[in-house]
Amino acid sequence: MDEPRWLDAEEMRAWRGYLGLVRLLDYRLNRDLQEESGLTAADYEILVRLSEAPQRQQRMTELAEGAMISKSRLSHQMTRLENRGLACRVGCQTDRRGAFAVLSDKGFDALAAAAPGHVASVRRHLFDQLTPEQVKVLGDLSDAVIAGLTRD
Amino acid sequence: MDEPRWLDAEEMRAWRGYLGLVRLLDYRLNRDLQEESGLTAADYEILVRLSEAPQRQQRMTELAEGAMISKSRLSHQMTRLENRGLACRVGCQTDRRGAFAVLSDKGFDALAAAAPGHVASVRRHLFDQLTPEQVKVLGDLSDAVIAGLTRD
DNA sequence: CTCGGATAGTTGAACCCTCAATCAGACTGT
DNA sequence: ACAGTCTGATTGAGGGTTCAACTATCCGAG
Structure with a gap:
C-alpha cells in the first residue's frame, strides 16, 4: 500500500466538523420530528416521496432508488407503514x-401535519445558523461529492 | 403554530444535497472500512478515541460523551469489542x-492497520472532490451549526 | 449514621437494518 | 414451447440501536 x-x-x-454536524443534526432533527409527529426520518422521507409522485404512488424499486435505500429495507419499511395505515401496496x-x-389519505394527513414542524426544525437548526454564502x-x-461517488 | x-x-x-451526501458518503466509507479492516465506523471511532486518550483508556461516560452516543450503546459496543479482544473494561x-x-494491544494494532486505508478513503471520496475554499x-x-445545537 | 437522591454503568426487549436466500413473473434464444 | 436467465420484490435470521428499568455506589442533609 x-x-x-x-x-x-x-x-x-472540516472532517471532525462534518462528523459532529451529522451526528448532532440527525439526532436533533429525528428527535423533533418524532416528538411532534410520531414519524421517524425514514418514515417521513418515504411519505414525502410518495406525496410528490404522480397519483401519490410509485414502484417499489424506483422509490428505493430515489431514497437511496435497499429494496429490502424499503420492503420492511412499507410493511410497517402499511400496518399503521399510512400507505399500502397495490x-x-x-x-x-x-x-x-x-x-x-391518512398518510397524507400525517405528512401534512408533520411537515411544517419539520421544516421549522431544519430551518432553525441548520439554515438559521448559516450565511447565504x-x-x-x-x-x-454536496453535488461535487455526490457526483464523485455516483460515477462508479 | x-x-x-x-x-x-x-x-x-443545499438540503437535498446534504441528505444525499450523508447517505452516500457514510455508506461508502463504512463499506470500504469494513472490507479492508473488518471494523465498522462505530468500532473505529471508539478505537481512535481510546488510542488518543492518556494510557489508552477512558471512563465510559466520558467516552460516550466524546463520541456523542448513549451510554447504553457504548456499553453494548464495548461488550462486542471486548469479545473480539480489541478492548477491555477495568x-x-x-x-x-x-x-x-x-x-x-490487539485493538491498537487493528486500528493501526485500518487507519491508512480509512484516511485514503476519506481523502478520495471527500477531500479530493473539494476545493480548499x-x-x-x-x-x-459545521462549527456554526454545532455551536447552535450545543448551546441549549 | 442513615435516608434520599444523584450518578456510573449494565441489561433485556423491542425495534430497525443488512445480507443472503427465495419466489414469482418476464424476457431471450432456439 | 421451454430452458435459462434476469428482474421486482419479499422473507427471515443475525446483528446493531434505542428505551426504560435496574443495580450498585456515592454524596449531602439532617
Whole structure:
C-alpha cells in the first residue's frame, strides 16, 4: 500500500466538523420530528416521496432508488407503514411481479401535519445558523461529492 | 403554530444535497472500512478515541460523551469489542461504580492497520472532490451549526 | 449514621437494518 | 414451447440501536 497523504489541519477540522454536524443534526432533527409527529426520518422521507409522485404512488424499486435505500429495507419499511395505515401496496397490472407503494389519505394527513414542524426544525437548526454564502457552498460541495461517488 | 417560512430554492438544493451526501458518503466509507479492516465506523471511532486518550483508556461516560452516543450503546459496543479482544473494561479504584474502557494491544494494532486505508478513503471520496475554499467553508459551517445545537 | 437522591454503568426487549436466500413473473434464444 | 436467465420484490435470521428499568455506589442533609 502506498504511503497515504494524511489530512492537513484544515481538512482535519472540516472532517471532525462534518462528523459532529451529522451526528448532532440527525439526532436533533429525528428527535423533533418524532416528538411532534410520531414519524421517524425514514418514515417521513418515504411519505414525502410518495406525496410528490404522480397519483401519490410509485414502484417499489424506483422509490428505493430515489431514497437511496435497499429494496429490502424499503420492503420492511412499507410493511410497517402499511400496518399503521399510512400507505399500502397495490400490485402492478402490466408487470405482475411489480408493486406500487401508495400513499393513503391518512398518510397524507400525517405528512401534512408533520411537515411544517419539520421544516421549522431544519430551518432553525441548520439554515438559521448559516450565511447565504455557506448555504450555496454546502449545495455545491454536496453535488461535487455526490457526483464523485455516483460515477462508479 | 405560526406560518413557517418554507425553504427557498438555494436552501432546498443545499438540503437535498446534504441528505444525499450523508447517505452516500457514510455508506461508502463504512463499506470500504469494513472490507479492508473488518471494523465498522462505530468500532473505529471508539478505537481512535481510546488510542488518543492518556494510557489508552477512558471512563465510559466520558467516552460516550466524546463520541456523542448513549451510554447504553457504548456499553453494548464495548461488550462486542471486548469479545473480539480489541478492548477491555477495568474497574475504577476511586469510584467503584465507574469503569474504564481500555484499548488492548490487539485493538491498537487493528486500528493501526485500518487507519491508512480509512484516511485514503476519506481523502478520495471527500477531500479530493473539494476545493480548499469548500473545505474551509465546510469546517466553518459545521462549527456554526454545532455551536447552535450545543448551546441549549 | 442513615435516608434520599444523584450518578456510573449494565441489561433485556423491542425495534430497525443488512445480507443472503427465495419466489414469482418476464424476457431471450432456439 | 421451454430452458435459462434476469428482474421486482419479499422473507427471515443475525446483528446493531434505542428505551426504560435496574443495580450498585456515592454524596449531602439532617
